[in-house]
Amino acid sequence: MSESDIIATPAVEPNGTPPEDRVHDKEDRLRTSFVREVLDAVADGDDEAARALVAGLHPADIADLIELTPTDERADLIEALAGMVDADVYAELNEHVREDVIDEMEPQQVADLAAQLDTDDAVAILEDLEADDQLAVLRAMEPDDRAAVEEALTYPEESAGRLMQRDLIAVPEHWKVGQVIDYLRSGDELATDFWEVFVVSPDHHPVGTCKLSAILRSPRTVQVSDIMARKQTLIPVDLDQEEVALKFQKYALISAAVVDPSGRLVGMITVDDIVHIIQEEAGEDALLLSGAGEGDINEPLIDTYKSRVRWLAANLVTALVAATVIRFFEDSIARMAILAALMPIVAGVGGNAGTQTLAVTVRAIATNQLTGSNHWRAVWREIRVALLNGLTIALLIGVGVTIVLGSAQLGAVIAAAMLTNIVIAGLAGVLVPLGLEKAGTDPAVASSVFVTMVTDSMGFLVFLGLATAAGLAG
Structure with missing residues (x-):
């Protein structure tokens, strides 16, 4: 400057x-x-x-x-x-x-x-x-x-009950527009921030809504029932805030009525509250996939430690499963040391493939794109994607190993192992979160641990098993 x-x-x-x-x-x-x-x-x-x-x-x-x-x-x-x-x-x-x-x-x-x-x-x-x-x-x-x-x-x-505001404007449907305007101007105790007026029955059940623009543009003698929109999105008071956010996003809502189990109007939720929820939920799933807890830099140190260490311990256990698989092929690895250098490639690429599928699946579940009506279609789609990815990567690694190491047989073995593990990874990436959701567990919480275990252990098993069967370590 x-x-x-x-x-x-x-x-x-x-x-x-x-x-x-x-x-x-x-x-x-x-x-x-x-x-x-x-x-x-x-x-x-x-x-x-x-x-x-x-x-x-x-x-x-x-x-x-x-x-x-x-x-x-x-x-x-x-x-x-x-x-x-x-x-x-x-x-x-x-x-x-x-x-x-x-x-x-x-x-x-x-x-x-x-x-x-x-x-x-x-x-x-x-x-x-x-x-x-x-x-x-x-x-x-x-x-x-x-x-x-x-x-x-x-x-x-x-839940919606924690999220909602109690201050709202509700009027009977037999009122005229003039009465509504006079009512809005009459008291200091009324809500001051709102975008629509809720219309209720005598027992305080919501029967429609009136936008402020509709009220202001209508003559005072017009009845509220003539200008109100009878179709509205009602939010159950015990609905999870993530589901509330999805409703706001799906139906482009500015505000919505909250009702108790009997259907009575008890509050409203506005879009400014939902913006925070959408941001929180989007970040939460990504952090849960990594086992990082809340991921808030202002979170107390001990709370961050507790949220992360349990998943690191779980990863340690799943890593031992992969190590056990390797132990079965000690003799093969000892006779052909190059296998030890190549097998992490098979497991690592398979892990990345599984993580890609897992991220897409968890997001689809969270946004209600993936439900019981289309989950088998999603599984079949991921199988086809995995086959295409697997064939491409298998061809690249197979040709590369053949040229660099001068062994077409080893190139064929690692290509077959890579294709198999990527397909397995694709299946695990979609079936594990679907299974956890069906069991009533948040699919974002533990999915990555199980998918990593599958891709690592199966990658080692398929590659070392094929190499041994092919006599490469003989």
Whole structure:
């Protein structure tokens, strides 16, 4: 950067905040220099300068700033920013960071914070507290807020009941548009953020919805029943949040009504809540496949250790299965050492083939593309893909071994083994997750362990078995 560029770039905007390119980089991340500038101001006791720097930031950016701050400096930063770290910022915080911050607060402070949030965000703050701390916070809350949070906590974790908001607009279908508009303007206690009005029967069962645009464009004398859409997507209160996200994605929903087992309207879910869920679920399956747990860099060290070590131990056991297969062919390997150099190639390529199929299958199951009605078609498809891949790779490795090692027989053996193992890998990659799902287990959790065991052990068995049968180690 030239001296003229530095001079031309203003230190602050007219409103006193730093210019955008000084705060964010091209990927819209907070610049390291900006974070350091804020923390230096806090360390120097210049709270006013720190607040001026942060004044123009979105709550999500302030949350990022707190997350990027070293753990031992967070309390000072939050104290320096005082009222700027409000309920909206806490709602955006990473759950592990938020838990650490909440642990330092008094129950009444947490209760006041929860009262400012939508029910789903308040529940997200309280659900991870220790039982005694949670009870203390609930006791400090206003009766109405407490009742809503307590009800939400009775629903299963990661369900629509935990995710939904209780504040919504519901009107009877015999009302006229004018009545609805007057009702919306009448009270301060009504929901303020909504995209549609739910129409309910006398027993509070949803019978339709009205978009705000339809209400605003219709004459006051028109009845709600004449402009409402009777067909709507209803979300059962106990539906898993991943299924909720799939419904929003499939039907392009902005919001949806949540109903209890009796069909009564009890809440609504909006798309801004679902965006986070889609991101979480997409990353979760990828991390589960690798056995990396939550994969959150803010997760406590001991929790990360526990989530990873058990899968490493499982991999150790499955590796012993492959080692046992090798032991059966000790004599063959001793007589022809080149077999020891070639057999990891067969197992490794087969493992990669299995991982490819596994990733596609787990994703298809997660997005409801793969169900009981088409799973055999998916199996047959993967067999054909594996055959094509296997023939291609087998030809390449067979010709390569023949040319480099000068043995057409060894080239033929490794080609046959490679083809066989890739086909086996393809079958394992689709059958293992399907089997786990049928058994009621998350197919993303343990699939990779079993697929790796199959491809390694079968790769060694087929290659060494064919080599021995062909007399190469004789």
